Amino acid sequence: MARISWGLLHRLGGMLIVLALVVTVVFIIVRVTPGDPAAVMLGSDATPEDIAQLRSRMGLDAPLIVQYGQFVGGILRGDLGQSIFLNQPVTQALAARAEPTFFLTLFSILIAVAIALPVGVLSAVRRGTLFDQIVVTLTMVAASVPSFWLGLMLIQVFAVGTGWFPASGYGGPDTPFLERLHHLVLPAVALGVVNSALITRFTRAAMLDVLGEDYVRTARAKGANERRVILKHALKNALIPIITVIGLSVAMLVAGAVVTETVFGLPGVGNLVVSAVLRRDYPVIQGTLLVVAAIYVLINFIVDMLYILVDPRVRL
């Protein structure tokens, strides 16, 4: 127990160091990237004098070390700053965009896992058959397809063609919760299908590894039925790499659904980052990337915890 606690503390310390690095690196990258929020805000009519005045009002002419100190001080107080363009706190802007991103991630990963686990397991069990070859080919194709292209095809068929789903957006002012989720079906399928390819391949490979192990052969020799052999003896032992890749997919979805959110016009975190980068909205870029990094680190931590549940031999 003491060993776990020490390991846990060690891991938490590591997480804090990662986040501190992210804070610093993001701050520096944002500042050294050419472009200026004041110039973007004022538009093409602005003179250099207008831009300089606005920079001063925004506090962007303060020394970098002062700006960095203000940013870090804010984080310690739970304040990620004020968006230059949205005229609201970054935390508020993030909270407003959390719902679509959360449900998009959840649905995408559910779709991906629902496809990948059974198909990956069956493909490994039926190795070398026509089914296996089809799965290997399709997963290769699905992994190569950009999610934005798949998204546009889905819009073409299910929004324009059948009219079953909206082409874009997250509903209007009076849209009830369930209808808002209806807007997420096509983007979730686009992301889910693409992610399922990777998870299927990992599942298949992990299952192939364990299906050749002595304990599986022993289980079969002892007369255990095939279903029990595959689900209890093989799949359980193949879970660690599968959990790893699912965890990575979730983390990537939180931060990486940028293109899909743009294609489907979803007001999520990815969209927020893209518009902030284009406008050079420094506080939003910094705050959002910090939160995304924190989620990424947290998901990895949860995945590590799951290892312990799945395999008691694993220690932190």
Add this chain to the structure above:
Amino acid sequence: MKSAFLLATLAALAGTSGLALAQAQGDGVLTVATIGEPPTLDVMQTATDIVLTIDQHIFETLYTYDAQWKSVPLLAAAMPEISEDGLTYRIPIREGVKFHDGSDLDSRDVTASLKRWMALYPKGKQVATIVESLTEDGDHAVVFKLKSRYAPLLATLSQASVIMPSEKIADTLTEFVGTGPYVLKERKPDQYTQLVRFDGYKSPEGEPSNYAGKREAIAKEIRFVPVPDANTRVEGLISGQFDFADSLPVSTYERIEASGTAKPVIFENSGWVSLNMNMKEGLLTKKPLRQAVQAALNASDMMLAAFSDERFFSIDGSFFPKGSAWYTEAGVARYGEGDPEAAAKLLAEAGYDGTPIRLLTSRQYEFHYKLGEVAKAYLEAAGFKVDMQVVDWATLTTRRGDPKEWDIFITHSNFPGDPTTINTITDAYPGWYVSQQKATAVKAYMDALDDTAKAKAWEGIQTVIYDDAPLYKVGNFNGLTGVGASVGGYTPTYWPHFWNVTPKK
């Protein structure tokens, strides 16, 4: 009057435009897909196209532009009374106009709003330098006293100088209260901006003409929805999710036309593209070299590369298109079809030493990039060395502010209401076009009091611009938008507007 400058293309649309006004106000909602989220709704802070598009439904200005881009009254009751020396403008204000909060519009609101505009908005700041005083004259008139004559006053008062209640005015606006036909109900950034009909709206009179004339809020509600991906805007329009989609790829014209659910709308002369040159530092401070650039470039090839199809651009050296009150061919003899030999001769005369021209462009506007590629080839054919630097738009806008960083940048503009509001004419705009003959020509324009004198003075300015060559005007481009097949009364304008538009049933 159907103006060649403005306009529209589809006979079907033109046929329905008159009907719309006759229709009663209904419960319909118009969903408008825009190119993105407005950075703010405070147009005095940021007057980008998307902000102006949305804001014109909420706020109004004293004057606005008609189909010839002449300024005509909107909140003003009439054209101004101008003193004989041209230094005093008395502007009467319409009575009985109410703000969305129920208060009455009066002269105190106008002076307070215009003072904020002169403090914040770049063109308002220019006006501020020549304004001696701005005062109220009773409850329904204001008086501008100028230090010197300023011909573009009404044109500048027609854009972004929105009038709001004096008690709502602050450095950072927290309430967006105007006099327009629609009230801001809710804004969820990146999701929608919801406007609802203003029942207390008092419309100006007259036939609708561009932004002028009678305005009726037929749709109960307008929702502006940001859809950054152009293909998604097209699909959403065709599927019926959107009633209007802005800025569509020209390649989708046939697809929208064939859909049966939507109609493509071409807005002719939506803007013009230019290569702006650095007159402050570097190679192109030498006039013969700028004229060599002018001689080297081929406008037709550049525009064809950028816009693919002749339906979507036109080659025209005049800084204003045909149909505009400002159209003139004065000076355009220098606008050619690319003459590498003449350019090479100018290069030799100027003693060009082979220093590369730094050509800044961006892929954020793909047509800038395509046009830049062709420009590079023509410049190299004439003997220039070209260092084409492709950066994102935010980077370009920063770099062009530093005269050490560039020689040419590519940009585009709309057609402003007044010649002197063309950015390049301003001394401080990147490029830093300062010349004695320009100053003299602009002074003659500023002093002009009537339209004839202004038109003559503008001919002088255009001639001087072609001689000084601070920029190379490439050509005019048309914009493509789409509107739902059952939406009635939409008339294309540079900033699309949706009063007088009937939503689908």
